[in-house]
Amino acid sequence: MLGKGGMGEVYEAYDTAKGRVVALKLLHQELAGDPVYQVRFRRESQAAARIAEPHIIPIHDWGVIDGVLFIDMLRVPGVDLRTLLRKEGPLSPIRAVGIIEQIAGALDAAHAGGLVHRDIKPANILVTAADFAYLVDFGLAHTEGDSAVTMVGTAVGSYIYMAPERFDVSDVTGRADIYSLACVLHECLTGASPFPAASMNVLIRSHLSDPPPRPSMQDAGIPAGLDTVIARGMAKNPADRWPTASAMVGAARAALTGAPIPGVPAPQ
Incomplete structure (x- = not known):
């Protein structure tokens, strides 16, 4: 675990498909149960991933696995x-x-x-x-x-x-x-x-x-x-x-x- 907050927890994780270490944010499960939030989450994650600015952490992927919303991001040492x-x-x-x-x-x-x-x-x-x-x-x-x-x-x-x-x-x-x-x-x-x-x-x-x-x-x-x-x-x-x-x-x-x-x- 790298940290936790009001919306979820962030872990250092290994992406077995891409062969890389990433930062993985897991949102609280109750958020995945809200269909309105799910739609907004996907829309805004996609919009954020399109922003090409060097000081914004790149988002690799996002979605839901086993009822948990996740965001896969670049792991930055610091x-x-x-x-x-x-x-x-x-x-x-x-x-x-x-x-x-x-x-x-x-x-x-x-x-x-x-x-x-x-x-x-x-x-x-x-x-x-x-x-x-x-x-x-x-x-x-x-x-x-x-x-x-x-x-x-x-x-x-x-x-x-x-x-x-x-x-x-x-x-x-x-x-x-x-x-x-x-x-x-x-x-x-x-x-x-x-x-x-x-x-x-x-x-x-x-x-x-x-x-x-x-x-x-x-x-x-x-x-x-x-x-x-x-x-x-x-x-x-x-x-x-x-x-x-x-x-x-x-x-x-x-x-x-x-x-x-x-x-x-x-x-x-």
């Missing part, structure tokens, strides 16, 4: 970003932006294909020894415009990075992923999640109403311009966020150099 942060602590601003930049490219490619990831978090970002980053779990993505996902089966850790509209019945677009990516950038810089909370109710209320945190207040070595970048990325209204993940990273790059940050100032 650790997830959550483990990396727990081991090394906060990353330098330039390293943090470098990793987020790669994931932004993956997200923009997915959004261009009409897919919303919906579960951007450090545990779903793999980082190799050379700091090459991959975004995983695209087989569980949803088509843009789908309403907010049900919270049943959602891993508790996912709530830490969840956009405000995810707690409502409004449509969910790629800007929900941008909100989550801004949360991950904050954690890379500070080593802490944006809204540390003792309870789920407090956490949800923070996403809905609390102002975005300012990482430069936690560490003087973090450029103050990154506060503005993260604040716009975490705007409560999706329309106020960066238009693309790469636009957010471009602004972060400017903040690292002290140059003026492109784009409209973040809403207060």
Whole structure:
């Protein structure tokens, strides 16, 4: 076993037909019993497999065996970003932006294909020894415009990075992923999640109403311009966020150099 979450478990496995080691995600059995979910699972897995972007984990195959939905993916040597942060602590601003930049490219490619990831978090970002980053779990993505996902089966850790509209019945677009990516950038810089909370109710209320945190207040070595970048990325209204993940990273790059940050100032 490589890991487990709210939707299932991931194993290192040997593909006897292709003669290769893969990462095999097995979804919880109750999901296979839902015919509507099965149709969506196959549709979105196929769409994700078509995305040719180097920072998205390639999907080899998907389907159902003995009543269990599976996704067969490339096995990448490395650790997830959550483990990396727990081991090394906060990353330098330039390293943090470098990793987020790669994931932004993956997200923009997915959004261009009409897919919303919906579960951007450090545990779903793999980082190799050379700091090459991959975004995983695209087989569980949803088509843009789908309403907010049900919270049943959602891993508790996912709530830490969840956009405000995810707690409502409004449509969910790629800007929900941008909100989550801004949360991950904050954690890379500070080593802490944006809204540390003792309870789920407090956490949800923070996403809905609390102002975005300012990482430069936690560490003087973090450029103050990154506060503005993260604040716009975490705007409560999706329309106020960066238009693309790469636009957010471009602004972060400017903040690292002290140059003026492109784009409209973040809403207060």
